Amino acid sequence: MAKFVHADVVEQILLRSEVKDLIRFKSVCKSWHSLITSPRFVNRHLKHSYNKDRNDSKIGHRRITFADDDHRPRNLVGSSNGLVCVESAYLHFSVVNPLTGEVTQLRRSPYICLWLFWGFGYDESTDDYKVIVKGENRTCVRVMSLKSNVWRVIEDVKYEFISKTGILSHGALHWIVRDQNCKKLIISFDLSKEEFKEIPQPADAGYECTYSSRLGIVKECLCIFRRSNCCLLDNLWIMKSYNVKGSWERLPHIHNMQHDIVHHLKGNVSWPSSTLEHHWGCECGWKNTAAPIFVQSLVSPHVNGRPASAINLLRNSRVGSVDAPPL
Numbered sequence: 001m002a003k004f005v006h007a008d009v010v011e012q013i014l015l016r017s018e019v020k021d022l023i024r025f026k027s028v029c030k031s032w033h034s035l036i037t038s039p040r041f042v043n044r045h046l047k048h049s050y051n052k053d054r055n056d057s058k059i060g061h062r063r064i065t066f067a068d069d070d071h072r073p074r075n076l077v078g079s080s081n082g083l084v085c086v087e088s089a090y091l092h093f094s095v096v097n098p099l100t101g102e103v104t105q106l107r108r109s110p111y112i113c114l115w116l117f118w119g120f121g122y123d124e125s126t127d128d129y130k131v132i133v134k135g136e137n138r139t140c141v142r143v144m145s146l147k148s149n150v151w152r153v154i155e156d157v158k159y160e161f162i163s164k165t166g167i168l169s170h171g172a173l174h175w176i177v178r179d180q181n182c183k184k185l186i187i188s189f190d191l192s193k194e195e196f197k198e199i200p201q202p203a204d205a206g207y208e209c210t211y212s213s214r215l216g217i218v219k220e221c222l223c224i225f226r227r228s229n230c231c232l233l234d235n236l237w238i239m240k241s242y243n244v245k246g247s248w249e250r251l252p253h254i255h256n257m258q259h260d261i262v263h264h265l266k267g268n269v270s271w272p273s274s275t276l277e278h279h280w281g282c283e284c285g286w287k288n289t290a291a292p293i294f295v296q297s298l299v300s301p302h303v304n305g306r307p308a309s310a311i312n313l314l315r316n317s318r319v320g321s322v323d324a325p326p327l
Contacts, residue, residue: 011035015048019099019296036298046081046297053295054220059282060258061217064098064294067266076265077131078120078168082297084265085120085131093131095120095146095301098265104301107149109133110142119166119173125192128303132166132173132189143194146303154194159187167215168292169222170242174199174215176224184209186224188243200245202237207250216289218251225289263294 014022014036022045026033035041053062064079066086074088086094096103109116115136123130129146139156159177162184166173172188179185186199186209199222201209212226218238225236241247259282 007031011041014041015045019298022298023100042298042300046295046299049082049296058258060219060260062261062263062294062296063288063291064263064265065288065291067264075118076165076292077118078166078173079292079294080120080122080129080168082295082299083129083301084292084294085129086265087116087118091116093144095129095131097297097299097301098263099296100298100300102300102302104146106131106144106146107151110151117161117164117166117175119168119175119189121166121168121171121173121191123191124171129301130191134161141189146301155196157196159185162211162213163215165290167217167222167290169217174222176209176213176215184211184213186215199239199243202248202250203245204248204250206235207237207248208235214290216291217293218289223289260288262288262291 010032014025014032017025022036026036053059064076064084066074066076074086077085077087077093079085082097082099084096084098086096088094091109093106093109094103095106117134117136119132121130122128123145126145126147131144132141133143134141134157139158140153141155141157142151143154144151158180160179161175161177163176166175166189168174171192172190174186174188177185177187186201187196188199189196201207201224209224210226213224213235214227216223216225218236221238221240222242223236223238226234236251237248238251239248261282
């Protein structure tokens, strides 16, 4: 094919291919392997995946969750650019790309308490990924970047965190907290500046932030809601323009919301071997409002270069998809 088709045309075709196909296409020839593994192609494919999902009228969002049928002690910390951060085995953090099977183990958190507030996201200013943790009854916040693999204390906060997992939006993580005056707030943590600040809430008599309130993403906007049942949310507000107080809009109960494509993870995430399984499904758009947004990508968790042993990991890991919907 490469003999008869211009290289630019080949690249455009490959950019529109699924990750599972691109993994196979790397074996076609050396030039395809070089192209598909190049940072330029990985970034262009990621951008295409984002735009494809955004413009697909058949789905609401693509999200990532853990299948909870094996009752193992693990938590989903967050997802960004196709990478998923997982906490398992008591404060051991891993970052995995569930489509390629690559996984990297992070240095263990220095916290010894078992209840943490956390988040995970991409720092565009340094082209790096960061994990944020705060222990219960502690004021200090620690951050680790994948490039450094070192935990740093960055700031003392006086807030009592109400929501556990930071919601990623506009380069920042967001939680519901209570301040020293018992006022409930929405705060953000800018991943580039490493600063906390308060996010303005709706100025409406019908709005109330409570202990049962949760943050999420709806229509690509930060939202706050209370869950009333599995497929309906109560008192749902979305911020149509980020960090603009007057842009909050209340949405009514809607029964015909678009269905989300939900990627369910199942199994262990460990190093040097992974038994992670990957399943797809379609679920009610309201049901996973607080679940992290997921995008299909070739992005590697090995930001400092893939170790040689990872080659065997990719051969041995049982990462795959079953019954993928025709999207």
